[in-house]
Amino acid sequence: MIDPERIPVIVGVGQINDRPADPGEGLDPLGLMAAALRLADADAGGGWLADLDSLAIVDQISFRELGDLSAPLADSLGARPRICEKTRIASGDSPILLLNEAANRIGAGEIRIAAIAGGEALRTAAQRAAAARGTDVSAQNASRAASTRRTPSYRQRYGLTAPVDVYPLYENAGRAAYGQSLDEAQAESAEIWSRFSEVAAANPGAWLRKPVSPETVRTPTAENRPIAHPYTKLMVANSSVNQGAGFLVTSLGEARRRGVAEEKLVYVGQGAAAHEADDPLGRDRYDRSPGMIVSLRRALAVNRLTSADLDFVELYSCFPCVPKMARRVIDWPVDRPATVFGGLTFGGGPIGNYMSHAVVGMVEALRAEGRFGLLFANGGFATHNHSIILGREPVPGAAHPGEFDFQDEADALRGAVPRTVEDYEGPATIETYSVLYERDGAPKQGVIVARTPNGDRTLAMISGKDAAAMAFLTDGIAEPVGSAGDITIDSDGWQVWQTSPA
Numbered sequence: 001m002i003d004p005e006r007i008p009v010i011v012g013v014g015q016i017n018d019r020p021a022d023p024g025e026g027l028d029p030l031g032l033m034a035a036a037l038r039l040a041d042a043d044a045g046g047g048w049l050a051d052l053d054s055l056a057i058v059d060q061i062s063f064r065e066l067g068d069l070s071a072p073l074a075d076s077l078g079a080r081p082r083i084c085e086k087t088r089i090a091s092g093d094s095p096i097l098l099l100n101e102a103a104n105r106i107g108a109g110e111i112r113i114a115a116i117a118g119g120e121a122l123r124t125a126a127q128r129a130a131a132a133r134g135t136d137v138s139a140q141n142a143s144r145a146a147s148t149r150r151t152p153s154y155r156q157r158y159g160l161t162a163p164v165d166v167y168p169l170y171e172n173a174g175r176a177a178y179g180q181s182l183d184e185a186q187a188e189s190a191e192i193w194s195r196f197s198e199v200a201a202a203n204p205g206a207w208l209r210k211p212v213s214p215e216t217v218r219t220p221t222a223e224n225r226p227i228a229h230p231y232t233k234l235m236v237a238n239s240s241v242n243q244g245a246g247f248l249v250t251s252l253g254e255a256r257r258r259g260v261a262e263e264k265l266v267y268v269g270q271g272a273a274a275h276e277a278d279d280p281l282g283r284d285r286y287d288r289s290p291g292m293i294v295s296l297r298r299a300l301a302v303n304r305l306t307s308a309d310l311d312f313v314e315l316y317s318c319f320p321c322v323p324k325m326a327r328r329v330i331d332w333p334v335d336r337p338a339t340v341f342g343g344l345t346f347g348g349g350p351i352g353n354y355m356s357h358a359v360v361g362m363v364e365a366l367r368a369e370g371r372f373g374l375l376f377a378n379g380g381f382a383t384h385n386h387s388i389i390l391g392r393e394p395v396p397g398a399a400h401p402g403e404f405d406f407q408d409e410a411d412a413l414r415g416a417v418p419r420t421v422e423d424y425e426g427p428a429t430i431e432t433y434s435v436l437y438e439r440d441g442a443p444k445q446g447v448i449v450a451r452t453p454n455g456d457r458t459l460a461m462i463s464g465k466d467a468a469a470m471a472f473l474t475d476g477i478a479e480p481v482g483s484a485g486d487i488t489i490d491s492d493g494w495q496v497w498q499t500s501p502a
């Protein structure tokens with residue numbers, strides 16, 4: 001039997017939404033994290049924060065000038081943790097990585113009480129920046145700014161800059177690989193997202209709490225403008241939020257000594273992580289992710305569970321392609337909610353910290369009913385994957401500390417990565433693509449990821465004014481993926497795509 005002092009459990013969770021009428025009065029990420037952890041402390045019965053051994057926070061991008069907020073957060077909570085740290089970057093897998101590390105340290109007997117938190121005030125930051133610079137709020141897009149470099153890379157020159165530009169490459173390649181029509185693929189996304197909105201509507205912690213029909217999710221309108229084909233605004237992460245979330249992890253022994261009721265305890269299973277290349281052009285393919293597959297399968301296997309044992313899942317949902325790939329790995333039906341919090345559109349998309357809210361949601365769900373839940377986190381451009389199990393009861397295979405790095409296995413599953421060539425001219429086929437849109441809904445440009453006859457990968461663009469080409473890429477009549485064309489280099493040096501006549 002495992003020593004109760006080495007069994008990690010979550011004892012307290014807290015989260016906060018901040019919607020000030022005056023952005024000058026909005027909380028910054030420090031205020032959001034402090035508020036969330038005070039709620040988590042109260043949820044666990046109080047008196048934990050002064051005794052923290054470790055405090056780990058998710059990096060934030062909304063108030064970058066504040067720097068590393070871990071020590072100021074400890075001060076504001078009256079904590080003196082031996083370990084006080086922040087993740088290197090604001091990445092969607094961060095909360096699960098920090099949870100896994102805390103569970104391992106408890107299992108190793110290194111610490112007894114850990115706090116994890118994150119917070120983003122992107123809405124407040126954009127409103128303040130717009131007022132200071134005299135611009136519209138929509139001109140202040142932190143997630144795009146964080147992805148933009150002074151000297152753009154090859155893919156960035158072709159418009160593949162922010163996550164919202166890159167994830168559609170997976171969506172369009174996935175649809176073709178699953179043998180779906182555009183209509184079928186959009187119906188699947190809309191059904192999953194509509195169900196997210198229902199979960200969010202029932203969750204007081206969610207940002208947008210109005211159920212939205214599948215038809216509303218998928219239909220482009222002035223309010224639901226197209227963002228990047230085939231995604232509408234209601235299909236993408238909403239980063240314009242002010243949200244904080246945090247939770248307390250301790251040992252079963254410590255929880256019992258401090259009198260936490262058994263029905264409040266949620267057991268932490270083992271996790272599994274694996275990653276893709278940072279550069280989306282340096283991947284083997286776009287219709288699946290070896291890192292995601294290994295992270296999900298291993299998280300189930302190391303805990304001696306199967307998908308059939310899961311009562312709840314959180315399949316990260318910055319864009320539909322992610323939960324659509326993930327649900328195929330674990331055989332999760334389309335008509336069961338793939339979230340416990342509400343997803344990044346409706347629950348809210350606070351950049352790296354969404355999964356802290358998902359931890360809160362999973363703990364609340366398991367306290368109410370069920371036995372096991374799976375948390376799947378994704379970060380970057382479908383780059384970082386980390387999955388973990390939570391249980392209302394001890395998780396069967398869990399033993400901490402446990403190795404969570406399964407990178408070698410993901411690398412073994414990967415096919416050969418094609419060479420990227422930047423000045424290619426000649427015949428090619430579409431590997432995947434997207435169309436990026438202006439704010440008024442007009443297509444800005446098409447961007448094609450193509451394969452040359454010898455298997456190299458290259459990029460090409462199409463002007464948004466080319467109505468026939470835009471129709472071909474977006475009307476769903478024929479599948480553009482796999483179709484043939486020609487790339488020429490124009491007088492300005494751009495590789496330009498020309499579809500071959502059928």
Ligand SMILES: CC(=O)SCCNC(=O)CCNC(=O)[C@H](O)C(C)(C)COP(=O)(O)OP(=O)(O)OC[C@H]1O[C@@H](n2cnc3c(N)ncnc32)[C@H](O)[C@@H]1OP(=O)(O)O
Pocket residue numbers: 092123137138141143144162163164227233234235236237238239240241318345349351378379380381382
């Ligand atoms: C691993 C990962 O997690 S990658 C994901 C990282 N996150 C992202 O990439 C964020 C992607 N999303 C975005 O960039 C933005 O949400 C956009 C560009 C799609 C839309 O943002 P904006 O242009 O500011 O929105 P717009 O000006 O049309 O409308 C603003 C209003 O719509 C809301 N809104 C913004 N995005 C969304 C959305 N996706 N769904 C629903 N509502 C939204 C805002 O909250 C705001 O409402 P408020 O005034 O009541 O606060």
